[in-house]
Amino acid sequence: MKKSWREKLADDKGLPKVGPVTGRMSTRWGTGRMVIPAPCEVDALMKQVPKGRLATINELRTALAQRHRADFACPITTGIFSWIAAHAAAEAEAEDAKRITPYWRTLKTGGEVNPKYPGGVQAVARRLRAEGHKLVARGKRLIVADYEKKLFHGLR
Numbered sequence: 001m002k003k004s005w006r007e008k009l010a011d012d013k014g015l016p017k018v019g020p021v022t023g024r025m026s027t028r029w030g031t032g033r034m035v036i037p038a039p040c041e042v043d044a045l046m047k048q049v050p051k052g053r054l055a056t057i058n059e060l061r062t063a064l065a066q067r068h069r070a071d072f073a074c075p076i077t078t079g080i081f082s083w084i085a086a087h088a089a090a091e092a093e094a095e096d097a098k099r100i101t102p103y104w105r106t107l108k109t110g111g112e113v114n115p116k117y118p119g120g121v122q123a124v125a126r127r128l129r130a131e132g133h134k135l136v137a138r139g140k141r142l143i144v145a146d147y148e149k150k151l152f153h154g155l156r
Contacts, residue, residue, distance in 0.1 A: 005088040009081075012038040018068050032071030037064045042081035043088070045155050049105040052131055053152035054144060056107045057082060063155035082106055083116050090118035104128055111147035 003011070015038040021031055045063055049055045057079055064073035086103035093100045104127040108114050113128070113135070115121045121142050125135050134145040144150070 005084060005091045008084050009039050009043055009088040012040065015039070015077075016041060016064075016068060018070050021071075029072065029075075033069075034072055034074055035064055035068040035070040036074045036077050037068075037081060039081040039084055041067075042078060043085035043101055046082060046085055046101050046103060046106050048155055049102060049152045051102070052150070054105050054107055054111075054133070054147050054150045055152050055155065056109055056111065056147075058109050059151060059153070059155055060106065067156070079108075083114070086114075086117040105131075105152075107144060107147060111144045113142040113144070115141075 016035055018033055018035045021029060021034050025034075041064060042060060045060050046055070057075065060082065061073040061075060061078050064078065065071060082103070085101050086106075089101040089103050103117055104124045106114070113121050113124050117124050125142055128135060128144060133147075133150070135142045136145045137143075
């Protein structure tokens with residue numbers, strides 16, 4: 001049987017892990033200590049973003065790095081785990097859960113709406129507009145206008 005999104009979210013696979021950046025990774029991301037977060041940590045940070053406010057993957061990464069006393073958090077796994085958290089929330093919502101992770105408030109770097117979240121760009125855009133955010137089309141991408149002013153900096 002295939003795992004549900006919530007099962008994937010709960011499976012930590014021995015994470016988080018903190019270690020030095022070595023080899024080819026250092027040419028791409030620099031040197032220092034990197035944390036690979038657990039999926040539930042990313043979900044917990046996404047749940048902290050209040051209505052009307054926003055976060056980007058980079059804000060999540062900064063909070064994770066501070067939490068683990070690392071120089072930075074892995075951008076790839078942080079993005080993947082936010083995607084898993086979003087689908088787990090949609091799965092819970094489909095089963096009539098009252099409180100779900102507000103995944104639509106977590107944007108890609110640069111304020112872009114994440115097209116891989118449940119329902120795609122249009123469904124996420126509908127939720128953001130319902131919370132009072134203005135969206136601007138840039139080619140095929142949707143960007144939240146003035147997202148920098150609405151960033152939530154209280155992630156811990």
